[in-house]
Amino acid sequence: MYEYIKGTVEHIGPEYVVIDNRGVGYQILTPNPFVFSSKKGNEIIIYTYQHVREDILALYGFESMEEKMMFRKLIGVSGIGPKGAMAILAFGEPVQVIRAIENEEEKFLTKFPGVGKKTARQMILDLKGKLQDVVPNNTPDLFTEVSNEEPLFDSNNHALEEALLALTALGYSERELKKVEPKLSSEVMTTDQYIKQALKLLMR
Incomplete structure (x- = not known):
């Protein structure tokens, strides 16, 4: 390996x-x-x-060993495969996910694609109290945003198109993405920023 x-x-x-x-x-x-x-x-x-x-x-x-450790813990949960774990990690807010598990916030966890109530409950049962090594001291900046100096998208909004393709690959449906697309298209961002902003909107 x-x-x-x-x-x-x-x-x-x-x-x-x-x-x-x-x-x-x-x-x-x-x-x-x-x-x-x-x-x-x-x-x-x-x-x-x-x-x-x-x-x-x-x-x-x-990007980091902690992110890899979180991935391994997630795929160890019955009902979560690599694709589901990737969608959770793409959210980019490990502390919020860990907090949801520790506080048994099933509603938050079921917003990830492929995570239903049964899987959310299994996540809590399997991972609660076992994630201290992933985010020591609940430090929120383990997966810090990479400074990105790529040029802004062109008139065809190529960056947004790439972001929507990436979100589709993570398992989000066309219906879900259509709900957040108008809010995204009103702002000028890089592809990475579009993805992170879309995930925040999808998790509300």
Whole structure:
């Protein structure tokens, strides 16, 4: 199993990034690929988890070891697969998720795609009191927002289109996205910022 990969960010898409390591391009699925936009062409370390099933072999990647640890804990919950865990991590607010688990706020947890009442209850039963090592001292800035200096979107709002594609890949329905799209289109943001803002609106 790969603990991490150190390489150059060669490509960023709605679902994954491609990291070049000594001429080999690794396709790595990440919660929000566009957080790496400011690092395209630069060398980074991405913490990885190899998921193996009889019908799939996938490599998942994360900005920090804490984010990777949270992913592993989430997929250990019955009813949550890698895609569901990625959608939760894409929210980018681990402290809020942990607080919801600790306070047994099922209503908050069921707003994530694929998480129903039964799965939310299972999350609470399995993870409550067991996440201190993921966010030590409930520090809210473990997954700090990457400074992003990519240019603003063009007249066709390409950044918003990319964000909506990424959110669709995470499991959000067209109906859900249509509700938040008008609020997003009224602002000028980067793709990463659109995704984070959309997730905040979806979680209300």
